[in-house]
Amino acid sequence: MVQFPQESRPFKLILIGDGGTGKTTYLKRIKDGSFRREYIATIGVDVSDVSFRTNFGQNINFQVWDTAGQEIYSQLNDVYYIGADAAIIMFDVTSRITFKNVSVWLKKLRLLTSNTATMRDIPVIICGNKIDLKDRKVPQALIKQKLNKNITQYVDISAKSNHNYEIPFLVAARKLTGLDNLQFAENINLQPPEATLDAETIYESQQVMEDVSKAQHMNLPDEL
Numbered sequence: 001m002v003q004f005p006q007e008s009r010p011f012k013l014i015l016i017g018d019g020g021t022g023k024t025t026y027l028k029r030i031k032d033g034s035f036r037r038e039y040i041a042t043i044g045v046d047v048s049d050v051s052f053r054t055n056f057g058q059n060i061n062f063q064v065w066d067t068a069g070q071e072i073y074s075q076l077n078d079v080y081y082i083g084a085d086a087a088i089i090m091f092d093v094t095s096r097i098t099f100k101n102v103s104v105w106l107k108k109l110r111l112l113t114s115n116t117a118t119m120r121d122i123p124v125i126i127c128g129n130k131i132d133l134k135d136r137k138v139p140q141a142l143i144k145q146k147l148n149k150n151i152t153q154y155v156d157i158s159a160k161s162n163h164n165y166e167i168p169f170l171v172a173a174r175k176l177t178g179l180d181n182l183q184f185a186e187n188i189n190l191q192p193p194e195a196t197l198d199a200e201t202i203y204e205s206q207q208v209m210e211d212v213s214k215a216q217h218m219n220l221p222d223e224l
Helices: 023-028 096-100 102-113 140-146 167-177 199-215
Strands: 011-016 036-040 045-053 059-066 086-092 124-129 153-156
Touching (some): 011 167, 045 167, 059 167, 086 096, 086 167
Parallel strands (some): 011 059, 086 124, 124 153
Antiparallel strands (some): 036 045
């Protein structure tokens, strides 16, 4: 039987993706009394401690590394990637170029984080942000066609409306603990939403996620 990990070390989760995709806004939605921000000037990174209470009666802790404005992948120090336990790659659903660049971020991530000793890759959750906006340029069909199998899960999110906010962290938590029945037991204290989603947008979002999940079991292209 898989047990909840007892170690106190937080999991290092890196948040990457093109500039303007909403990574920092997404992270700022957290409202936690133990929330901490620390700027590491030597590598241009903001590090935040994020904790979630689980249905196992214990907290799972993440140390989230945000690019702090250094989004251009070629300029990020390799230290940013090394030692990562999980990653979120974010793109803007209203910008095709940010989706196209997901493959670049993923390639460097895998290069620097793959464990050759265990032959295991870290969990990677790809998030399409800003689904609250009406001018979506990255449709379901394109995501399903281009998303390769070298990821853990795809999630449609809206940082402004809090839609699916917790899912990327929950997916990472389940993979890192090996507990498929892990849940966040308490309501996550978020800032009030700044946008609302209509029923059609929510339905389409759910369809995108379901279709991509099914497509991950098919033969897909290796590159975006």
